[in-house]
Amino acid sequence: MFFKEDIVPQGADRWIHWLAPVAACAPAFICFAPVPFGRDIVPVDLDTGVLFILAISGLSVIGILMGGWGSGNKYSMLGGVRAAAQLVSYEIPRVLSVVPILMLYGTQNLRLITMAQQARWFNFFPKWFVFYPVIGQISFLIFLICSVAETNRTPFDIPEAESELVAGFHTEFSGLKFAFFFLAEYAYVFLASAMAAALFFGGGDGLWVRGGIIPSWLWFLAKTSVLVFVFLWFRWTYPRLRVDRLMQFCWKFLLPWSFINIALTGAWVLVH
């Protein structure tokens, strides 16, 4: 793949064609900064960690639009526009599904969120957010579904759609540029799993961490790996959603449920 010839189509915009993979891939690596890989193992201890990750994830949509436009190809542009519409739509329930966590723990700092999940109910049951009745499960499901859509994975992979638009917005990219687009997608899959592990599963918390028998980063990596497996599992199992049904699913189902979720979390915070 490194030695493949780098083809730029004749009608393509050279600068945009050259910059598109960079703009799609660079935000994926920046986003890993506030993620807590274990107890006190954080590259950058950001106080606006959650907002930072969600904001920078939105930057890669620009890269996809540039890729679709810079190919000089009608079908690539169509694929790029569809991909951008899907990504922007699914960003909203994703952000809203994280809001209950912010309401409950009162901080955006990912390390503090994982530390707050080290408490225990009845002295043995971990107080991870996903175990909170109703609100934890709804939040986790909405976050998972929206992350699958954000990373253009099946069942939401109309932008890539090997059988429909040739390869969507990255048709005209070859060699390392194509590799960058896919590297961005897989980096986002890992990032979404790491975020879900930190926000919902208490990342780094688990059995025998306190005694130092099993290190906290091993637990974090184990949880992230299970979630990456869930992403791959979706790809093997589900067929592709049609574009208009995909948008309907986001705006008419996920968004109202995320609002209901926020209201229920408000009720929970009021009661406790």
Added chain:
Amino acid sequence: MTLYHILALSGVVFSIGIFGVLTRRNILGILMSIELMFNAANINLVAFNHYLHPGNVWGQGFSLFVITLAAAEAVVGLSLVLAIYRNIKSVFTENMNLLHG
């Protein structure tokens, strides 16, 4: 990096934005230059908040509202541009002269 340097920077960006608004022929270029002007004003607000009133965050709150209203204005402006394009099939301002005297 004193306050004056930041204000000079935002002044330069603001005047570049004014140049863009007055000279661009493409109406989307005019909208983008307006966004540049909004951002220059935001830099000013945040700089004043940081240097002159370090205790509170009123400048940043004001700036947040400017960002929100700029978003609303951009959305309405862009839907107008789309409606105009659908009718006259051009985005250049010299073709939009139906009300010309």
Added chain:
Amino acid sequence: MSLIFYVFGALLVLSALGVVLLKNVFHSAIALVMALALVAGIFVMLGADFLGASQILVYVGGIMIIMLFVIMLSQQPVEALQRQVNEQWLLAMILSIAIGAGLAEGFKKYFAYHFKSPGLMPTSVSIGRLLLGEMIVPFEAVSLALLAALVGAVLFSQEQKDK
């Protein structure tokens, strides 16, 4: 830290010049994306971390994507060869340089003193308290304005249904 500010400032001026001078309107949109990201970086340097992240989320991740959509939907192949700057450019350049110089003089007169730069603190909690405390009326008014903008945008972008 001063070095970062000078680098960001120089890149910001270059991107702004790219927005107003580039021939291809898609290129100037990408230059505007770079300018907005640099402004977010300047916000973070000035201690406004929540505002910087919101700037990227709203401006770059929202407004610029809509603008890129409209640019892609309203493109015409012949326009790429025409000039983008109209015939009043000399007057506009004189005017904008005059305004810029006037601003710089005004700032130098009042603000060229050395103000102590305080430490950087997280601002999310303070902004939350401000928005729901003292600035609650503008907060609710802005939500009404956003609703009006939403309805207006949907109305204007509908196809005309001729009877």
